[in-house]
Amino acid sequence: MPSNAGTTRLVIVESPAKAKTISGYLGPGYVVEASFGHVRDLPRNAADVPAKYKGEPWARLGVDVDNGFHALYVVSADRKQQISKLVKLAKEVDEIFLATDEDREGEAIAWHLVETLKPKVPVKRMVFHEITKPAIQAAVANPREIDRDLVDAQEARRILDRLYGYEVSPVLWKKVMPKLSAGRVQSVATRIVVERERQRMAFRTAEYWDILATLAVANAGEGPRNFNATLVALNGDRIATGKDFEPTTGRVKPGAGVVHLDEGGARGLAARLEGRPFTVTRVEEKPYRRRPYAPFITSTLQQEAARKLRFSSQQTMRTAQRLYENGYITYMRTDSVNLSETAIAAARRQIVELYGERSVPPEPRRYTGKVKNAQEAHEAIRPAGDNFRTPGDVAKELSAEEFKLYELIWRRTIASQMTDAVGSSVSVRIRAVSSAREEADFGATGKTITDPGFLRAYVESSDDENAEAEDAERRLPTLVKDQPLTADELAAQGHHTQPPSRYTEASLVKALEELGIGRPSTYASIMQTIQDRGYVFKRGQAMIPSFLAFAVIGLLERHYPRLVDYDFTASMENELDEIAGGDHAAVDFLTAFYFGSANGAGDRDIARSGGLKKLVTENLSEIDARSVNSIPLFTDDDGREVVVRVGRYGPYLQRAVPGEQPAPAAEGEEGGGQGDRAPIPEGLAPDELTLEKVHELFLGGGGERKLGDDPATGEPILLKSGRFGPYVASGERKSSLLRSQSPDSLTLDEALKLLSLPRLVGVAPDGVEVFANNGRYGPYVKRGDEFRSLDSEDKMFTVTLDEALALLAAPKARQRRAAAPPLREMGVDPLTEKPLVIKDGRFGPYVTDGETNASLRRGQTPEALSIEEASEMLAEKRAKGPAPKKKAAAKKAPAKKATATKATATKKTAAATKSTAAKNTTTAKATPAKKAPAKKAAPRKATTTSAD
Numbered sequence: 001m002p003s004n005a006g007t008t009r010l011v012i013v014e015s016p017a018k019a020k021t022i023s024g025y026l027g028p029g030y031v032v033e034a035s036f037g038h039v040r041d042l043p044r045n046a047a048d049v050p051a052k053y054k055g056e057p058w059a060r061l062g063v064d065v066d067n068g069f070h071a072l073y074v075v076s077a078d079r080k081q082q083i084s085k086l087v088k089l090a091k092e093v094d095e096i097f098l099a100t101d102e103d104r105e106g107e108a109i110a111w112h113l114v115e116t117l118k119p120k121v122p123v124k125r126m127v128f129h130e131i132t133k134p135a136i137q138a139a140v141a142n143p144r145e146i147d148r149d150l151v152d153a154q155e156a157r158r159i160l161d162r163l164y165g166y167e168v169s170p171v172l173w174k175k176v177m178p179k180l181s182a183g184r185v186q187s188v189a190t191r192i193v194v195e196r197e198r199q200r201m202a203f204r205t206a207e208y209w210d211i212l213a214t215l216a217v218a219n220a221g222e223g224p225r226n227f228n229a230t231l232v233a234l235n236g237d238r239i240a241t242g243k244d245f246e247p248t249t250g251r252v253k254p255g256a257g258v259v260h261l262d263e264g265g266a267r268g269l270a271a272r273l274e275g276r277p278f279t280v281t282r283v284e285e286k287p288y289r290r291r292p293y294a295p296f297i298t299s300t301l302q303q304e305a306a307r308k309l310r311f312s313s314q315q316t317m318r319t320a321q322r323l324y325e326n327g328y329i330t331y332m333r334t335d336s337v338n339l340s341e342t343a344i345a346a347a348r349r350q351i352v353e354l355y356g357e358r359s360v361p362p363e364p365r366r367y368t369g370k371v372k373n374a375q376e377a378h379e380a381i382r383p384a385g386d387n388f389r390t391p392g393d394v395a396k397e398l399s400a401e402e403f404k405l406y407e408l409i410w411r412r413t414i415a416s417q418m419t420d421a422v423g424s425s426v427s428v429r430i431r432a433v434s435s436a437r438e439e440a441d442f443g444a445t446g447k448t449i450t451d452p453g454f455l456r457a458y459v460e461s462s463d464d465e466n467a468e469a470e471d472a473e474r475r476l477p478t479l480v481k482d483q484p485l486t487a488d489e490l491a492a493q494g495h496h497t498q499p500p501s502r503y504t505e506a507s508l509v510k511a512l513e514e515l516g517i518g519r520p521s522t523y524a525s526i527m528q529t530i531q532d533r534g535y536v537f538k539r540g541q542a543m544i545p546s547f548l549a550f551a552v553i554g555l556l557e558r559h560y561p562r563l564v565d566y567d568f569t570a571s572m573e574n575e576l577d578e579i580a581g582g583d584h585a586a587v588d589f590l591t592a593f594y595f596g597s598a599n600g601a602g603d604r605d606i607a608r609s610g611g612l613k614k615l616v617t618e619n620l621s622e623i624d625a626r627s628v629n630s631i632p633l634f635t636d637d638d639g640r641e642v643v644v645r646v647g648r649y650g651p652y653l654q655r656a657v658p659g660e661q662p663a664p665a666a667e668g669e670e671g672g673g674q675g676d677r678a679p680i681p682e683g684l685a686p687d688e689l690t691l692e693k694v695h696e697l698f699l700g701g702g703g704e705r706k707l708g709d710d711p712a713t714g715e716p717i718l719l720k721s722g723r724f725g726p727y728v729a730s731g732e733r734k735s736s737l738l739r740s741q742s743p744d745s746l747t748l749d750e751a752l753k754l755l756s757l758p759r760l761v762g763v764a765p766d767g768v769e770v771f772a773n774n775g776r777y778g779p780y781v782k783r784g785d786e787f788r789s790l791d792s793e794d795k796m797f798t799v800t801l802d803e804a805l806a807l808l809a810a811p812k813a814r815q816r817r818a819a820a821p822p823l824r825e826m827g828v829d830p831l832t833e834k835p836l837v838i839k840d841g842r843f844g845p846y847v848t849d850g851e852t853n854a855s856l857r858r859g860q861t862p863e864a865l866s867i868e869e870a871s872e873m874l875a876e877k878r879a880k881g882p883a884p885k886k887k888a889a890a891k892k893a894p895a896k897k898a899t900a901t902k903a904t905a906t907k908k909t910a911a912a913t914k915s916t917a918a919k920n921t922t923t924a925k926a927t928p929a930k931k932a933p934a935k936k937a938a939p940r941k942a943t944t945t946s947a948d
Helices: 016-023 078-088 104-119 133-141 148-175 186-202 263-273 298-309 314-326 342-356 391-397 400-415 507-515 524-532 547-559 566-580 585-595 612-618 693-698 747-755 801-809 867-880 901-920
Strands: 009-013 030-034 097-098 124-126 208-218 224-232 236-240 278-292 421-433 439-451 484-496 536-539 543-545 630-635 641-647 650-656 676-679 704-709 716-722 725-730 733-736 759-763 769-775 778-783 786-789 826-830 835-841 846-848 853-855
Touching: 016 030, 016 314, 030 078, 078 104, 097 846, 104 124, 104 148, 104 547, 124 704, 148 547, 148 566, 148 585, 148 612, 186 507, 186 524, 186 543, 186 547, 208 263, 208 439, 224 263, 224 421, 263 484, 278 400, 278 439, 298 507, 298 524, 314 400, 314 507, 314 524, 314 867, 391 400, 507 524, 507 566, 507 759, 524 536, 543 547, 547 630, 547 641, 566 585, 566 676, 566 725, 585 612, 650 693, 676 693, 716 747, 725 747, 733 747, 759 801, 769 801, 778 801, 786 801, 826 867, 835 867, 846 867, 853 867
Parallel strands: 009 030, 009 097, 097 124
Antiparallel strands: 208 224, 208 484, 224 236, 224 439, 278 421, 278 484, 421 439, 536 543, 630 641, 641 650, 650 676, 704 716, 716 725, 725 733, 759 769, 769 778, 778 786, 826 835, 835 846, 846 853
């Protein structure tokens, strides 16, 4: 598009990819440059605060709360070079177009650019929802001013999150553990996951039985001859199903009025029904109709990509970002289900071409969103352009990951404008009278789809893996009332009630959306934040809270309940939306939240309790750290209370009879608690701490089991449980069990062999001793500072001096062992079509496609890892790029060593033994919470995606 003669324009976007695409649509006279995202943010730490503000009492917050919540912004260190480039370009052009994203984040970035660049030429705001040539040309022709209401809303959100995090997090440092973090949305999201785990922990399963009858029609016309029916009533009373049981007791709910069949009752009834006639008592047929799903918004895209493609929220948004920046889809952060008239016309044309005219309804479909305060002026996520490209059209241009997501978006968009799926559903009741005169009623349902309509293009998935697909049919024979049937088989079948399913990223995003918490731009970052902070870990797709999360949420619920109240958090989102709409003042909102106000917005406003600042300072002394860090489990069979304690080095179990005298704390543990202690293995889910599991972790006794006495020293040999697994100990000697050993079957002889490590193999000709031992990376032999690996754990006890010296004499490069076979061959990566295997590496198991490696995460096992999870892990690793190389540390001059003597060998053996013991008894400190990446610059407004 040519610019005015002699006029040069600078167009600023967020990313280089976006700049490259847009520059292709603009003619000479346009310079397109990227800001690389946010250019300024509140200071991350004291080092970021400019010298002239360091003495200010509010400098640590980065917000002057006493002067209208004036924000201090600093330019991010990694943006300074690019800012200098933009400043230079701004001086060389006649006009500037700010083409950042069309949402609050993008609006704030545009404002920050103006504040930072301080241009002397006219500045215009250029907005578009897709990166296509017509859209870009229209945006250039129709610029607008920066929307200060949107900027104010984004700044209020950023300041709100800073105040929340900086005031509440120190409470966690003092009462739970250093370096923890709290956040306005992340804490609520964590609470949702913790509450679900509490429900699972309190759940008590119930068993119930029914009968599955395989029935046959004597003279079947159309349809199948046989079909299945399930026992639903006995003598007029309904048969109990899972919904009739209390989840916390496993008993039938009072007043349920149902028949609870056990195994004997079901088998006995089935036997009494053998050979008895069955008769159809009722047939009800209804028309079946299913409307298409609305086009994707951010949350539903993340949910379906998780269900269908096994993408994480972050992976979905990264992939969608690439598709958007390269002109394939419209903007991917939206809560609107609207489609433009142009998009509707494009979809309808394509439906006719692909599926025929009968698949297009007479009138276009228009959808109404269910999300509160949705930005209805925006569009849903759809293929870009006035003529949609089919997946086949773009297959060669996209990566496998991009193609899958594009196809998902394309199918959903097309389906949203197709006809309903129609058919019929049938409900049948059948009765048989047993030999004991019992009336048994059976039920069966069928569904027939006569016109699949939109189901030809798209079928939505469900979080329930056992749920029936929308396009599944259940065909029944043609049945009429009083029709006789015969039973080919009557099978009693048992069922168990199931605890509520854990959240996945998809279902947690859905829960947040339904509660009105978070916004499209924040969902993916919230999912990542609660995992990075150590509050939640994933096992497959399931999100499991850590005991650290239990302690943090327990503290907030007990002492600051409003801060994790769902309705209150949603109301804050609503107020931010009102600021964006110009209906509320940001300063008034922040003042009420932080300082309190008698005119707060209703009784749910934290202002009623005096504001955040007063709340976190006045109640601090009332918080008992030991109580906060104790999670009661149950009382065991011996009357001992079992609790989980969250300590500096991780969670551990403690049990004691009420009133027992405190036992002295073990070395390296906190306090002087009561009773036995046992560490909790990493990756164990809270609901897996059953009575049986606790008994196992305590090794059936006081956290240890005696295997016998050492015949050489007379000291007892004990099997103990440590944070890094079971180990044996005798006196000062300790040694971890080998990978091939189990604590349940460990013998005294095996324990003695373990305690013999490091084993003196012999003395080399030069007088230096040679040892065999087990280390972090497996078994090895050692002579002085020379190490060589052994190819099996057994070799530590059998390797001879000659064999060890031969290994040690071989150069390291030649001494490489043959590659160990993979732990598991997984199959072909669905994204790259490369074979995936799981191998055992020096830092533990990892998955690889031969080019990219990804370590298995905490809680993942080689046996349970799915190929979709492996593919996702490798995709994330590829997206991050290669790790930066570390500078080699300066080598120290080697110290001179005297030739080892026999006494030296004894000392080395003792030292090595102590080192092994330390491995078993010392626990690593909890991983510190990761700091948010810097994004900073000088005073007034904020623009960081609220990862919270």
